[in-house]
Amino acid sequence: MKNILVTGGAGFIGSHTCLLLLEKGYEVHVVDSFVNSSPKSLDKILEIIKLKNSSIDPKLNIYNGDLRDKKFLENLFFDLHKNNKKIDGIIHFAGLKSVSESVKYPLLYWEVNVIGSINLFEIMKKYNCNTFVFSSSATLYVQKENSLLSESSELNPINTYGKTKLTIEIILKDIFEASKTNLKMASLRYFNPIGAHFSGLIGENPVGKPNNIFPLILNTALGIQKQLEIYGNDWPTNDGTAIRDYIHVMDLAEAHIDILENLFQNNRTFINLNVGTGLGTSVLELIKIFEKVNNTKVPYVFSKRRLGDACSVVADNSTLINKFKIVPKFSIEDMCRDGWKWKKKNPIGYKN
Numbered sequence: 001m002k003n004i005l006v007t008g009g010a011g012f013i014g015s016h017t018c019l020l021l022l023e024k025g026y027e028v029h030v031v032d033s034f035v036n037s038s039p040k041s042l043d044k045i046l047e048i049i050k051l052k053n054s055s056i057d058p059k060l061n062i063y064n065g066d067l068r069d070k071k072f073l074e075n076l077f078f079d080l081h082k083n084n085k086k087i088d089g090i091i092h093f094a095g096l097k098s099v100s101e102s103v104k105y106p107l108l109y110w111e112v113n114v115i116g117s118i119n120l121f122e123i124m125k126k127y128n129c130n131t132f133v134f135s136s137s138a139t140l141y142v143q144k145e146n147s148l149l150s151e152s153s154e155l156n157p158i159n160t161y162g163k164t165k166l167t168i169e170i171i172l173k174d175i176f177e178a179s180k181t182n183l184k185m186a187s188l189r190y191f192n193p194i195g196a197h198f199s200g201l202i203g204e205n206p207v208g209k210p211n212n213i214f215p216l217i218l219n220t221a222l223g224i225q226k227q228l229e230i231y232g233n234d235w236p237t238n239d240g241t242a243i244r245d246y247i248h249v250m251d252l253a254e255a256h257i258d259i260l261e262n263l264f265q266n267n268r269t270f271i272n273l274n275v276g277t278g279l280g281t282s283v284l285e286l287i288k289i290f291e292k293v294n295n296t297k298v299p300y301v302f303s304k305r306r307l308g309d310a311c312s313v314v315a316d317n318s319t320l321i322n323k324f325k326i327v328p329k330f331s332i333e334d335m336c337r338d339g340w341k342w343k344k345k346n347p348i349g350y351k352n
Ligand SMILES: NC(=O)c1ccc[n+]([C@@H]2O[C@H](COP(=O)([O-])OP(=O)(O)OC[C@H]3O[C@@H](n4cnc5c(N)ncnc54)[C@H](O)[C@@H]3O)[C@@H](O)[C@H]2O)c1
Pocket: 007, 008, 009, 010, 011, 012, 013, 014, 031, 032, 033, 034, 035, 036, 037, 038, 065, 066, 067, 068, 092, 093, 094, 095, 096, 097, 112, 116, 135, 136, 137, 138, 190, 191, 192, 193, 205, 212
């Protein structure tokens, strides 16, 4: 079976994707520094597979290291090569992802996200790895009021995080164009992944105070914080709150496998692809659905709009659906239910 290297495989999206890769019989090699995750997420993946009582014998290898450390990557690939483990495909999740932190510590974000990626591209070239999937983001797009964002929409990120993602996309395209080899690359522009695996055993586990809305809703529902702060109730939307395109993390994880397998079957190709549901949900709608399906309360308070926030960020996902036949399956209700199950079982993440 093929060997897949997953950087950031212990993180939120990475752990769900590793689970599916293992379930499909791939041998998985996780590289993670655990700066924003716990190795316990990887134990839990094995537990889920075992609980299913399946006949699968999961082949999961874990390497604790930082992508900024060239020597670590050199040694890792050298050892893999020595042991006849040629890496057939790479899914590159590792990176820092907080927009607000990126504005405060720009150098850290350029170093981790861009230098770390360049190190990975160099080692890929050295060892002839030609199949690559990258975690990009909808933050690349110029946000247009109330229109869907397609892959050809204008790109111009306004924060350091988004700029690092766009820079990596540009580097990838340059590498692709300069090479004459059978390179297969996909950059997946995620919208807002939320929810958790149906078992409640793995989920989003940010180190420190969360930045994204869904972990904040979970913390509020559980009473870890008193109330949810909603930024702006004067947006030009039906209820005045901002609209986002939420996608279940299991749909997103599955999209990675589908795209990876599509690349395996194809020759030289470069894909930029939106991964979202194409459906917009306002913050108030999300809270109401969460309260209803989980029979709980999420107290909230309105505050001023944040600088740089957009009114509506929703994917035009027609390429995902029509060209790649990938159709997100799960509803906002599913996302709210599964996310709450994870949080209730693990109020302090993997620490219990
Ligand atoms: N979650 C989102 O809303 C979202 C949206 C769009 C794009 N993305 C991108 O998807 C990717 C995965 O996101 P996530 O939500 O799973 O984040 P996450 O923080 O849960 O996972 C990232 C993983 O990368 C690891 N990591 C960070 N820097 C590293 C380094 N230098 N070397 C090795 N490992 C390192 C972290 O420890 C963590 O396990 C990120 O690149 C993120 O920017 C996320």
